Amino acid sequence: xxxxxxxxxxxxxxxxxxxxxxxxxxxxxxxxxxxxxxxxxxxxxxxxxxxxxxxxxxxxxxxxxxxxxxxxxxxxxxxxxxxxxxxxxxxxxxxxxxxxxxxxxxxxxxxxxxxxxxxxxxxxxxxxxxxxxxxxxxxxxxxxxxxxxxxxxxxxxxxxxxxxxxxxxxxxxxxxxxxxxxxxxxxxxxxxxxxxxxxxxxxxxxxxxxxxxxxxxxxxxxxxxxxxx
Amino acid sequence: xxxxxxxxxxxxxxxxxxxxxxxxxxxxxxxxxxxxxxxxxxxxxxxxxxxxxxxxxxxxxxxxxxxxxxxxxxxx
Numbered sequence: 001x002x003x004x005x006x007x008x009x010x011x012x013x014x015x016x017x018x019x020x021x022x023x024x025x026x027x028x029x030x031x032x033x034x035x036x037x038x039x040x041x042x043x044x045x046x047x048x049x050x051x052x053x054x055x056x057x058x059x060x061x062x063x064x065x066x067x068x069x070x071x072x073x074x075x076x077x078x079x080x081x082x083x084x085x086x087x088x089x090x091x092x093x094x095x096x097x098x099x100x101x102x103x104x105x106x107x108x109x110x111x112x113x114x115x116x117x118x119x120x121x122x123x124x125x126x127x128x129x130x131x132x133x134x135x136x137x138x139x140x141x142x143x144x145x146x147x148x149x150x151x152x153x154x155x156x157x158x159x160x161x162x163x164x165x166x167x168x169x170x171x172x173x174x175x176x177x178x179x180x181x182x183x184x185x186x187x188x189x190x191x192x193x194x195x196x197x198x199x200x201x202x203x204x205x206x207x208x209x210x211x212x213x214x215x216x217x218x219x220x221x222x223x224x225x226x227x228x229x
Numbered sequence: 230x231x232x233x234x235x236x237x238x239x240x241x242x243x244x245x246x247x248x249x250x251x252x253x254x255x256x257x258x259x260x261x262x263x264x265x266x267x268x269x270x271x272x273x274x275x276x277x278x279x280x281x282x283x284x285x286x287x288x289x290x291x292x293x294x295x296x297x298x299x300x301x302x303x304x305x
Contacts, residue, residue: 006278007251059295101260105300109259112295116288139235152235159242179241185252185288197253200286204251207244207285221243 007204019099027103055111056082082115120184135180166213171206249281255289
């Protein structure tokens with residue numbers, strides 16, 4: 001059973017558990033070498049950087065098709081920077097490794113995160129977050145059949161009225177940017193000078209309020225999804 | 230915009246219906262979750278709320294997909 005905190009609950013830091021006795025030998029060796037001194041540690045750090053670079057390149061390669069504006073050199077720069085930053089994070093958080101997975105899997109996620117965040121931010125570099133009114137109007141595209149346009153227009157109007165009436169300005173801004181405009185959460189967090197975790201909490205609260213409002217109004221939120229199929 | 234796209238937008242506006250964990254908790258548990266998945270175990274039962282979070286958070290979903298693919302590739 002996980003001790004993960006659900007969104008909306010108060011998080012308390014649990015005591016750090018000891019490493020499980022059945023932790024695999026390779027993970028033990030990573031920890032031993034990274035905590036050693038001198039040449040053993042230096043060699044382990046170099047191996048770790050190579051491991052993180054492999055993961056960063058894997059992520060960058062997976063996202064290459066969705067970033068046509070980037071050249072080959074850019075991709076390699078992103079991978080290197082992501083691996084460098086991930087190395088700092090892994091070494092800083094070494095004591096947080098609980099042995100819940102292999103050490104390499106635990107380390108990989110830092111490199112994947114760094115690479116993914118850098119790519120998302122690069123893709124939005126110099127782009128403005130669209131205005132809320134533009135976001136709503138973009139949902140009703142030109143060229144639709146009149147009947148479909150009317151049906152979608154009614155649904156969009158229902159959602160917009162609900163969002164305008166029950167959410168705070170901050171919640172509305174976050175929800176519209178993330179859900180309608182498709183602004184990546186890391187990019188929005190940067191622009192609003194907050195963290196991804198805090199922003200997701202705002203998004204979660206806004207969604208809950210919206211669902212509750214629609215249900216209280218006699219509308220079944222999940223049926224709205226089916227209607228648009 | 231096609232009707233399918235509007236459906237996606239409505240889904241993103243409403244988010245997952247069930248309880249979910251947040252981005253920070255998702256990151257903390259992601260490695261364990263992926264290894265449970267790869268081992269064929271019930272990762273959703275072991276870490277409640279993580280799957281719902283992946284449904285509601287495109288960024289964490291991308292990172293889960295990548296870690297899963299990376300670990301799958303090593304296991305192959």
